[in-house]
Amino acid sequence: MIALLLAAAFSAQAARQERFVELLRTYPERPPAQTFRLVAQLIEEGPFAERDRAEYWIGSARLAAGDRPGAREWFERVGRDYPSSVWQERSWLGMGDAAAQEHRYGLALHWYARARGAADPAVSELARISVRQIEVLRARQRLAWAAGLFALVVLVFFAVSFWRARGPLWPVPAEARILLPVLAVLALLSVKVDPAPRAAVLQTCAGGALLV
Secondary structure (H helix, E strand, O other): OHHHHHHHHHHHHHHHHHHHHHHHHOHHHOOHHHHHHHHHHHHHHOOOOOHHHHHHHHHHHHHHOOOHHHHHHHHHHHHHHOOOOHHHHHHHHHHHHHHHHOOOHHHHHHHHHHHHOOOOHHHHHHHHHHHHHHHHHHHHHHHHHHHHHHHHHHHHHHHHHHHHHOOOOOOOOHHHHHHHHHHHHHHHHHHHOOHHHHHHHHHHHHHHHHHO
């Protein structure tokens, strides 16, 4: 009797494994949300050989689809259900990627640091490469913030000076001859930074130019 129950359980696990592989193979043939739902149902049905991979796969696929909250939920589940799995180590990379997409570079570096200590050499190497990239992006982000703050301070200073003086618009006031080139340089430098800080710098520069 026990042997029959064990055989039935093994057969069910093998069937779920086959269904999982088939869902991955046919993934492009259906909407992503449908595959996410089917794989999640398969996971809830019970164990199978690559159940940890299935949980990670949903997180990775959701991240690729732009669903960062959903991706985090599944990456965290891998860590809870399979704390010693290689897919948990890969989930650390996923958590870092999600944070990097949101320009939360400090948090991204935290997850990549964990991944650098992974037992899987491939995960460790990917984390090392990602750390270098994020450090560059964070430096650019901080430079953009500093440039935006500097432009704002200069803008406020000359705006106050202008409203106090109420001088003629032509010839161009001395403060405008100084401020406009500074704003132009800052706007050009912002081209090399990320979209979010770039927008802040460009808005500040545009506002300063209008006030001048």
